[in-house]
Amino acid sequence: MPNFDARPVSGVTVRPWNDHRANPLPAHPHLAFYGTVGVPICVSATVNGAEGPADSALDGELFTAQIMESPGPLAVVTTADPGYSSTQRFTPRNAGHHSILFARSGGGAMAFMFEVE
Numbered sequence: 858m859p860n861f862d863a864r865p866v867s868g869v870t871v872r873p874w875n876d877h878r879a880n881p882l883p884a885h886p887h888l889a890f891y892g893t894v895g896v897p898i899c900v901s902a903t904v905n906g907a908e909g910p911a912d913s914a915l916d917g918e919l920f921t922a923q924i925m926e927s928p929g930p931l932a933v934v935t936t937a938d939p940g941y942s943s944t945q946r947f948t949p950r951n952a953g954h955h956s957i958l959f960a961r962s963g964g965g966a967m968a969f970m971f972e973v974e
């Protein structure tokens with residue numbers, strides 16, 4: 858269980874995801890994150906109520922991110938501003954399904970999926 862929360866903060870829109878399977882909770886529709894080729898997607902963590910805290914506030918439990926899935930032959934890498942591992946970015950180079958693993962040393966991980974058009 859992660860000891861942080863995280864969410865995409867820029868570069869995506871949230872739209873309904875129309876799945877052919879029945880939704881067991883109709884009051885809570887399925888949603889998906891959509892991005893655009895060439896537009897950076899940014900994911901930021903919230904730790905103890907602070908969004909995107911500096912590494913100096915993380916007691917040595919820094920964040921890392923890695924691309925788990927990305928279509929096409931070109932490598933996609935994540936980047937963070939120096940001293941702010943809690944905010945990670947990547948720029949999709951191809952349309953299709955992308956996923957990123959956002960993890961904290963000693964604090965668990967969260968995975969995010971993006972459909973890029």
